Amino acid sequence: MKHTLILIGADKGGVGKTTTSRALLDFLARKNILARAFDTENPRGTLKRFYPRITEIIDLDNVAHQMKLLDTIETSAVKVTVVDLKAGNLSTALDIFSRIGVLDAAAAGEFNLALVHVVGPSIASLDEMGEVAGYTKDISYVVAKNFINETNFFEWDDRTYQKYFAKLSDAKEIEIPKLNEMAYEQVDLAGVTFSDFIANQNAKGRAGKFSFVLRGYVRKWMADLDAELERLNLINELIESSRSPVDEEGTE
């Protein structure tokens, strides 16, 4: 199975980037796809709080940390890497990856590379898509419209949106559905994964006391989100690969 590197980022803060990373890691875990994660929100690392066992906090400007992420792609037994890029750092990160040859390596088929670009309901967010377009030609580019934090998203003129979106070749579009604020806050407060919250399991792995109603809302949200993620070829290929008992060398 070829390694898959999934970058999740946005140049604008507060658009739900880490929530999208968490949702993706939850999805992969539910599909029995092993993943490791890197959180570039150095030194705090929100993602690490929810996935302490599989997440490392790194500073992308630090060469040693770049090596920790990229030089292990070929050798890691875990074949999916999710990188939660620090808010406001998307263009910089793509520039770094371009300069050190990551984008070229992906274009050459050494590994799969995807960028999940989380966008909010603003022209600034749409402008970001134009800014990163130069880097996304040979990679899977997913625009994730995030409905998590606000009720009304993307209510602007459709022609304006199309004007920006049409510039992007082969971009896939998904929606991160709205999750009720109280449910979102309770999961955050509990410091557990969405799946554990639904299963009423606390951070220590014991039975939690989470509200049935809120767990129900998170369950519904996850089901809606699963449907969105399953529209992506990248995700379907990962699911297919994980089902195959035989690896590329033909050994079991």
Place this chain on the structure above:
Amino acid sequence: MLARLYADLLSLRKENSPQIFDTDLSGNGIVNYFPEKTRAIDLSRVADQVVLFDTMLESESDGPSPDFVVDVSANELNRFFQIFSDIGFERGAFEAKLEIQICYIISWTMKSLRNAARIRDNLSSNRFTIVRNMAMEALPFTPGPEEESQVPNIKVDLFLNSLSPEVFRAIDDIHFSFATFIEGGHSELEYEMRAEIWNFLEDVHNQIRAIT
């Protein structure tokens, strides 16, 4: 009236039961009849949804199981069943061994019949009771020729028979309690009125027994 009736019948079965939730925030609903036992629920607030649904499920595991009556006002019906479905309440109730009985009062209009059919078809529970309240002077519904094929297949399970205006006024009074009446109270009512109420209650009781 049906929610009141259930609440009174349940109160005769168990001490301190039932707990009542009222989604009618106008203050004119069931809270008038059971002010001590009723909690108002604003279904537009998730915090209130938590109070309503979590209370019903948690009580089952924490000791003696109380009964609950939820009086869902007509304007909150769709929201209630949307939440009910979204959070998977039926499954939660099954796991908590909480029996659900849904009584849906139809108004005998195409809209009402369709709504009933839609809600019934979305439920996995078969404890869905269609109620026709003749006591409230429901208007007859006769579908036009073009509507006939669109009328959902609805079987009425429970009829609340029509009542005389005097009896209706008497039982509508906030001081009237079916439980008190059954226990021999409300002796101020005339004999004919008492007989009519007894007949009404006996008829409803027999129908409820037949469907549960």
